[in-house]
Amino acid sequence: xxxxxxxxxxxxxxxxxxxxxxxxxxxxxxxxxxxxxxxxxxxxxxxxxxxxxxxxxxxxxxxxxxxxxxxxxxxxxxxxxxxxxxxxxxxxxxxxxxxxxxxxxxxxxxxxxxxxxxxxxxxxxxxxxxxxxxxxxxxxxxxxxxxxxxxxxxxxxxxxxxxxxxxxxxxxxxxxxxxxxxxxxxxxxxxxxxxxxxxxxxxxxxxxxxxxxxxxxxxxxxxxxxxxxxxxxxxxxxxxxxxxxxxxxxxxxxxxxxxxxxxxxxxxxxxxxxxxxxxxxxxxxxxxxxxxxxxxxxxxxxxxxxxxxxxxxxxxxxxxxxxxxxxxxxxxxxxxxxxxxxxxxxxxx
Amino acid sequence: xxxxxxxxxxxxxxxxxxxxxxxxxxxxxxxxxxxxxxxxxxxxxxxxxxxxxxxxxxxxxxxxxxxxxxxxxxxxxxxxxxxxxxxxxxxxxxxxxxxxxxxxxxxxxxxxxxxxxxxxxxxxxxxxxxxxxxxxxxxxxxx
Amino acid sequence: xxxxxxxxxxxxxxxxxxxxxxxxxxxxxxxxxxxxxxxxxxxxxxxxxxxxxxxxxxxxxxxxxxxxxxxxxxxxxxxxxxxxxxxxxxxxxxxxxxxxxxxxxxxxxxxxxxxxxxxxxxxxxxxxxxxxxxxxxxxxxxxxxxxxxxxxxxxxxxxxxxxxxxxxxxxxxxxxxxxxxxxxxxxxxxxxxxxxxxxxxxxxxxxxxxxxxxxxxxxxxxxxxxxxxxxxxxxxxxxxxxxxxxxxxxxxxxxxxxxxxxxxxxxxxxxxxxxxxxxxxxxxxxxxxxxxxxxxxxxxxxxxxxxxxxxxxxxxxxxxxxxxxxxxxxxxxxxxxxxxxxxxxxxxxxxxxxxxxxxxxxxxxxxxxxxxxxxxxxxxxxxxxxxxxxxxxxxxxxxxxxxxxxxxxxxxxxxxxxxxxxxxxx
Numbered sequence: 001x002x003x004x005x006x007x008x009x010x011x012x013x014x015x016x017x018x019x020x021x022x023x024x025x026x027x028x029x030x031x032x033x034x035x036x037x038x039x040x041x042x043x044x045x046x047x048x049x050x051x052x053x054x055x056x057x058x059x060x061x062x063x064x065x066x067x068x069x070x071x072x073x074x075x076x077x078x079x080x081x082x083x084x085x086x087x088x089x090x091x092x093x094x095x096x097x098x099x100x101x102x103x104x105x106x107x108x109x110x111x112x113x114x115x116x117x118x119x120x121x122x123x124x125x126x127x128x129x130x131x132x133x134x135x136x137x138x139x140x141x142x143x144x145x146x147x148x149x150x151x152x153x154x155x156x157x158x159x160x161x162x163x164x165x166x167x168x169x170x171x172x173x174x175x176x177x178x179x180x181x182x183x184x185x186x187x188x189x190x191x192x193x194x195x196x197x198x199x200x201x202x203x204x205x206x207x208x209x210x211x212x213x214x215x216x217x218x219x220x221x222x223x224x225x226x227x228x229x230x231x232x233x234x235x236x237x238x239x240x241x242x243x244x245x246x247x248x249x250x251x252x253x254x255x256x257x258x259x260x261x262x263x264x265x266x267x268x269x270x271x272x273x274x275x276x277x278x279x280x281x282x283x284x285x286x287x288x289x290x291x292x293x294x295x296x297x298x299x300x301x302x303x304x305x306x307x308x309x310x311x312x313x314x315x316x317x318x319x320x321x322x323x324x325x326x327x328x329x330x331x332x333x334x335x336x337x338x339x340x341x342x343x344x345x346x347x348x349x
Numbered sequence: 350x351x352x353x354x355x356x357x358x359x360x361x362x363x364x365x366x367x368x369x370x371x372x373x374x375x376x377x378x379x380x381x382x383x384x385x386x387x388x389x390x391x392x393x394x395x396x397x398x399x400x401x402x403x404x405x406x407x408x409x410x411x412x413x414x415x416x417x418x419x420x421x422x423x424x425x426x427x428x429x430x431x432x433x434x435x436x437x438x439x440x441x442x443x444x445x446x447x448x449x450x451x452x453x454x455x456x457x458x459x460x461x462x463x464x465x466x467x468x469x470x471x472x473x474x475x476x477x478x479x480x481x482x483x484x485x486x487x488x489x490x491x492x
Numbered sequence: 493x494x495x496x497x498x499x500x501x502x503x504x505x506x507x508x509x510x511x512x513x514x515x516x517x518x519x520x521x522x523x524x525x526x527x528x529x530x531x532x533x534x535x536x537x538x539x540x541x542x543x544x545x546x547x548x549x550x551x552x553x554x555x556x557x558x559x560x561x562x563x564x565x566x567x568x569x570x571x572x573x574x575x576x577x578x579x580x581x582x583x584x585x586x587x588x589x590x591x592x593x594x595x596x597x598x599x600x601x602x603x604x605x606x607x608x609x610x611x612x613x614x615x616x617x618x619x620x621x622x623x624x625x626x627x628x629x630x631x632x633x634x635x636x637x638x639x640x641x642x643x644x645x646x647x648x649x650x651x652x653x654x655x656x657x658x659x660x661x662x663x664x665x666x667x668x669x670x671x672x673x674x675x676x677x678x679x680x681x682x683x684x685x686x687x688x689x690x691x692x693x694x695x696x697x698x699x700x701x702x703x704x705x706x707x708x709x710x711x712x713x714x715x716x717x718x719x720x721x722x723x724x725x726x727x728x729x730x731x732x733x734x735x736x737x738x739x740x741x742x743x744x745x746x747x748x749x750x751x752x753x754x755x756x757x758x759x760x761x762x763x764x765x766x767x768x769x770x771x772x773x774x775x776x777x778x779x780x781x782x783x784x785x786x787x788x789x790x791x792x793x794x795x796x797x798x799x800x801x802x803x804x805x806x807x808x809x810x811x812x813x814x815x816x817x818x819x820x821x822x823x824x825x826x827x828x829x830x831x832x833x834x835x836x837x838x839x840x841x842x843x844x845x846x847x848x849x850x851x852x853x854x855x856x857x858x859x860x861x862x863x864x865x866x867x868x869x870x871x872x873x874x875x876x877x878x879x880x881x882x883x884x885x886x887x888x889x890x891x892x893x894x895x896x897x898x899x900x901x902x903x904x905x906x907x908x909x910x911x912x913x914x915x916x917x918x
Contacts, residue, residue, distance in 0.1 A: 166918040178839035178917045180858040180900075182616070187830055187911025188750035189757075191800050191855040195828040196762050198853050199687045199798045207856045207916055208833065210847050400807030400845055401775040402698055403736035405834070405901075415776075431811070438807065438845045445837055445861065445899075459638055460735075463700035464775050467712055471776035 004048040004159045007079045008037040009072070009086035009102050011095045015055040023094075025057035027068060029075040036088070036144060043152035048159055052079040054102075058094040061101075068098075069105045076106055083159055084110070088117030088147040089124060091139040096124025103132040113158035115172075117151045125173055126323065127251070133164070134173045178208075212322070228342040231309035233332075235317030235325070236283065236290035236349040237275030238266065247316055249276025255315035255328040260308065265294035277318030278349050290347055309341050317348055350396055350472050352465060353388065354413035355381045358458040359465055369469060370418060378412050379439055385414050386432045392420035395428035397468040399435035402460060407442040409457045410449060413465035415472070493583045494672040495566070495722035498665025502591035505542050505624035513659050518592050520626055520656070528655055529628060534636055534644040539629040541873045543595070545622050547610045548870035554606040554904045555596045555734055556649050557620050557742040560589040560656035563726060570657060571727040573708025575650050581726035582719075587660035593623040593744055594656065596649035597874040598630040600642045600701065606737025606904035612867040617906040619913055620744070627873050628652060639700055646732055650743070671722050671756050673765060676794070683764040687797040690767045691721065691751050692787055692820070693910070694812055696733045696740060696804040697772035703732035704741075704804075706770060712779075716771035716787040718794075721752040729770070733804070738860045738906040739832045741804055745905070750912045751800055751830075767794050771816070773809040780812050788819035798826040802910045806834055806860075810846040821850040832857035832907035833917055837899065843917075857907035858915035861899050868894025 012022045014035040033041060033050035040050055054075050061068045076084060084106040086099035099116040101124075107114045117135035118125050125134055135154060137147040150171040157164060166181035167174040183190060190207075197204040222228050239247060245256040266287035273283040273290065288294040296308040313332050315325070336344065351370045352359060360373040374384060382399060389395065397415035400406070449457070501516055508519030522540040529538040543549040563569050566584015569576030595608065608620050615621035630648055632641045674682055695704040697711040704711040706729050719728065729746040752768065759765040771787045774780060791799055799820050803813045810831070817827050829851050833843035839859055876896075889897045900906040900915075907915055 166916075168918045174918055176840065178833055178835040178843060178859045180862050180915055180917045182914045183916045184914070186750055186754075186914050187855050187857055187908060187916065188754040189911070190916070191751065191828045191830050191911055192754045192758060192763075194853050194855060195689065195798045195800055195826065196758070198826045198828065199689075199763075204853060206852055206854045207918065208831075208843060208854045210849055210851055210854075211842065396777055397775045398777060398780070398808040398811060400810075402808070403696070403702060403733075403740070403805045405736075405806070434845060435807075437842075441836065441841045442834070444841075456638070460700060463639075464698055464702070467697075467699040467774065468776040470712075471774060471779050 003046065004082040005051045005080060006040070006044070006048050006083045006085060006155070007076050007081040008033065008040070008050045008053045009084070009099065010035055010037065010053060010055055011098065012055060012057040015053070017055070023057040023059035025055070026060055027054060027056045027071040027075060029054055029079070036148065039144065039148040040085070040152050043148060044156070047156055048083065051081065056098065058092070058098060061098040062094045065101060069102060072102055073105060073109055077110060081112060083112060083155055084114040085151065085155060086114070086116040088135070088137045088144070088151065089122060090137055090141055090143065091119040091122050093123050096122035097127060098124070100124040100128025100132065100134065104128055107132055115151060115154055115158065117147050120173055129173045130175045135171055136173050222343045225305055226303055227306040229307050229309055229340055230296065230305050230343045230345060231336055231341045232291050232293065232296065232312040232347070233344050234291050234312070234314050234347045235320070236314070236347055237273040237316040238271055238283065238287045238291045238314050239274050241270055241272050243274045247274045247314070249274055249316060250318040252316040252318070252320045253324060255313055255332070257311050257313055257332065259311055260293060261310055263293060264297050266291060275316045275318055275349060277316070283349070290349060292347070309336070309339065350415045350469070351388070351393065351418050352413050352415050353381060353385050354465070356411040356413050356458050356461045358462045359413045362462060363469065366469070368472065378406060378410060379436070379443065381412050381414070382432065382436045382439055385416065386429070386436065388416050389425065389428045389432050392422070392424050393417050394421055394425040395431055396472070397465065399432055400438060401464040404457065404460060405442055406439040407445055407447045408449065409461065410454065411457050411461040413461055415465065415468050493720040493722050494670065495582055495725055496585045496668055496670045497725060498564070498585060498587045498668045499590040500587060500660050500663050501666045502589050502624055505544060505592060505626060507542070511656070511659055513589065513663060518589060518624060518656070518659070525626070525652055525655065528651055529630065529648045532644055532648060534633050534640055535630055535648060536633050537631045538648070541627040541629065543610050543625045543627055543873060545610060545624070549610040549873060550869040550871070550876070551595055551597060551608040551625070551627055551873045552606065552876060553597055553599060553874055554608045554737065555598055555600065555645055556731055557744040557904065558594045558649050558653040559744045559747050560592055560594065560653045560660070561727065561747065562587050562654070562657035562661045564661055568726065570654050571650050571730055574705060574730060575654050578707055580723070581728055582723035586726055587657070587663065587665060589656060589660050591624055592656065593620060593625050594649050594653045595620065595625045595627045596630060596645050597627065598632070598641070598645040599875070600638055600645065600734055607866070607898065607902050608904045609866055609869065612869070613864060614866040614903055617864070617900055617903045617913070617915065619905050626652065626656065629874055642701060642732060642734065646730070650730065671725070673720055673722070676766070679764060679766055683760060686760070686762065686764040688766040688795060689755060689763040689798045689800070690769060690791055690794060690796040691755060692769045692771060692791070692799055692801045692816060693749070693751070694771055694773050694801065694803050694809060694816065695729070696809070698775050698808060701734040702805070705730050705732055711770070711772045712774055714770070714772060716769055716783050716790060718790065719768045719770055721756070721765065721768040724749050724752060736805060736901065737904045738901040739805065739857060739909045741908070741910055742905065745908065745910060745912050748912070749910060751802060751910055755800070763798070766796060773805060773812045775808060780815060784812065784815035784819050787816055788823055791820050791825055792823040796825050800828050800830065802830045804909055806832070807845045810844050814846045814848040814851060818848050818850045828853040828855065830855045830857070830909050830911050832909050833859045834861055835859045835917070837861050837863050855911060856917050857909055857911065857913060858900070858917045860901035860907045863897060864900055865895050865897045
């Protein structure tokens with residue numbers, strides 16, 4: 001049986017081209033394994049080999065993502081791989097994002113199994129964990145041996161078409177999808193062991209983390225709503241037609257700020273939703289259904305509210321990382337405070 | 350207690366029961382839950398759990414939910430939270446389609462009837478009702 | 493309380509002229525069992541059958557599973573308040589036919605009971621594929637109401653288990669195990685340095701097919717209360733629960749409550765197993781508030797340091813679980829909860845119907861929506877007619893080659909919420 005072909009992605013640092021000063025280097029292809037790729041050899045044995053390595057500088061990749069992806073894809077495709085591996089990136093943020101992004105692109109474009117590896121707090125982990133298998137590694141290259149061991153084991157499973165187990169079995173970062181497994185100990189014993197650890201204040205791992213609770217204390221009520229300046233903010237993706245800010249239809253990385261001066265309602269000819277997570281027909285038919293400018297104008301006229309703030313803010317909530325959403329709000333809230341906006345109506349879909 | 354139900358057996362059993370007002374609607378389970386939410390919005394408080402019973406929401410058609418007879422002074426946020434969570438659970442299960450055969454409708458009605466009866470028993474135990482017939486569930490032994 | 497369990501290991505089950513245990517083989521006289529069951533005039537006919545580990549046999553729809561036991565020393569008898577007169581059990585000596593079980597089947601309502609495969613992939617998911625099972629297929633009198641039907645089947649199973657248990661009365665156990673808890677103050681003196689740990693068991697108690705009985709009392713009507721953990725080993729808690737095969741606790745699981753056993757295994761070494769508290773999962777919301785208040789107060793009264801809370805069911809009980817967990821945690825007591833999940837067939841949905849941040853140490857019995865294809869079996873005990881409609885089954889799930897596709901929630905005991913099985917999820 002011939003060996004399966006693997007292509008490996010690494011950054012300029014692991015390719016020994018240089019550190020930050022060389023992070024601008026453009027994609028290049030080299031035959032055979034390089035750097036950490038050499039460590040995969042023994043683990044792959046007769047089953048697989050790294051036939052080529054693609055390299056890209058972290059700055060180049062992150063600043064020119066679409067071009068970088070396209071160039072890399074071309075090189076990877078030409079090497080006819082059966083499997084694609086990126087990293088491990090450990091806790092290097094831009095490298096992690098690059099590993100995640102290129103893995104996802106290879107998976108979607110070439111339809112072959114892919115995997116990468118990084119530390120769970122690497123920003124790339126949060127962004128790509130549900131798209132590709134990301135083996136959980138330590139936070140620095142000290143963990144290289146362990147990372148290669150786990151990544152090669154998972155790679156071999158993929159190459160042999162074996163079913164992938166639960167995250168705890170195959171050491172990947174949970175993808176938000178629950179996978180069953182048979183444990184060595186029955187549930188009651190696991191519960192007793194967990195309780196004993198908890199009683200001794202030792203670390204333990206819950207088998208199901210509770211959904212994240214980001215509780216926000218309600219603000220005191222607006223004293224005089226009749227004189228309040230109110231802003232509209234939405235995660236429902238309503239934007240001027242043509243989506244001038246190119247807000248992504250899912251996993252948004254940006255938001256838009258749009259002028260309502262002279263706008264009495266959101267006409268379907270001028271606004272539409274960029275959201276890819278729900279049936280847009282009702283929102284597109286009348287965007288006021290998501291961002292109720294029409295009602296706010298009516299209330300303004302009837303003096304039920306003071307005024308509607310001149311701009312509304314919009315992003316797509318579909319799969320958008322909480323961290324991103326928080327950052328958006330932190331940014332535009334400054335403006336809202338400066339402009340004496342007293343209340344915000346947040347609409348979702 | 351106001352009992353919102355789409356189960357004809359519950360109407361039949363409790364239509365003249367003291368301290369229980371049966372509000373029967375011939376609607377789907379999801380629609381019934383949304384109606385309950387409307388009542389919660391109108392300041393009624395939930396008295397029974399909307400996800401009663403172990404028959405999963407995609408395996409039954411019938412549901413009976415108890416609310417305060419009268420609206421209260423304030424919206425009950427716990428009730429609102431509970432009914433919202435329950436609607437989302439029902440919708441989540443609805444994605445897995447199960448065929449429910451006509452011949453089991455009676456059984457499903459009976460199970461729902463006994464679930465709400467157990468709550469009516471609790472209500473009766475908490476507030477003795479004048480001239481109440483014996484406990485709801487004990488009279489349900491034959492269909 | 494001190495209870496000694498004497499285990500007689502059963503490795504096979506066969507029909508015989510006389511019911512007896514010989515060299516690890518349980519011989520059963522089928523006529524005697526039939527006669528015993530038919531003494532209940534609500535039952536028209538009963539078929540006595542057997543299923544052994546590894547056989548190509550499917551039992552469905554399963555109602556209850558019960559372990560044959562007999563009280564040989566100490567007060568009371570098996571299943572007090574139900575089969576034996578009310579008397580406090582849990583002390584003295586009890587003999588157990590370990591490796592044997594009584595399985596009842598009966599279509600009480602036209603859906604919802606479980607599948608038990610003795611071999612194939614389905615056998616991996618149910619603990620009762622490893623026991624030598626005496627199966628009762630029970631047909632009730634025509635026109636018998638559902639409540640009465642459930643009651644008749646429940647009693648038939650318990651009576652049969654008692655009948656088989658009696659065979660062990662005079663036998664010498666192959667092995668024994670002793671369980672002992674001391675009264676409160678003595679227990680503190682005995683292990684002054686060990687954390688005091690309690691077990692809170694939530695009992696299914698919502699109505700027909702959702703009931704549990706404690707010394708014969710419907711658990712809906714109890715206030716949370718204290719028990720000696722050894723009491724359950726003598727059948728103080730029995731199942732009247734027929735819905736949700738994967739995560740209901742059959743009587744067998746109450747008798748062998750794995751949390752009780754695994755806490756005892758560390759008792760006096762790493763922890764002091766101080767108390768077992770039972771509570772319910774009622775439909776009426778005020779009952780939930782009262783029961784969870786009471787449960788957390790009991791935990792505080794007992795000065796517990798840690799508590800394991802087990803759930804039974806999904807949906808409504810998730811609310812009780814979270815209330816119990818929150819209120820017990822608020823008393824400064826460390827908690828671990830056990831539940832199972834309904835995360836959808838793709839595993840992508842929210843697992844629980846309720847959640848609270850205090851439930852930060854959770855053991856799961858796995859995702860009950862997971863789909864599995866079970867092989868064709870040579871023999872069906874009961875009826876496969878209902879496979880399409882039991883929880884977790886659907887109409888297009890029977891294939892031409894005889895295999896069936898179901899969610900594992902259809903499999904008896906697959907996602908046990910008292911941790912009786914090995915399944916988990918991540």
